[in-house]
Amino acid sequence: MSAQFPFPCARCGCCCMAIVCPVGLEFGGRELPCEFLTFSEDVAFCILLDNGFASKEDIGADLGCCMKGRAVNRTTRAIVDWASLPLETKRGIVRGVQEGQGAILQNPSRKLR
């Protein structure tokens, strides 16, 4: 973790579902979720990292949660910073999105080119 990203990464995959990182773009990734994202159980993996095409430094792994997003509880309407959510909560929400519950919304100004 870093001072800039004080919350640990849960490897939930939410960031890679919301936007393709610069390394993914370099390798031609244009779809969302990022086509290089894969899961084992609820843990996210980057195919480019696992196959030696990118380093942890390249993709910012182990630096803390860099997700600049908010989560909205559909029941209570409470809004919280995504990065501050507990590990199991993040993974559970992403699992729910994959199963069709909820959605990960993007800032429209950050569309893929």
Ligand code: SF4
């Ligand atoms: S870290 Fe890997 S899976 Fe995530 S957006 Fe970048 S290339 Fe895609």
Ligand code: SF4
């Ligand atoms: S915890 Fe944050 S940085 Fe880690 S995979 Fe999830 S959204 Fe991305």
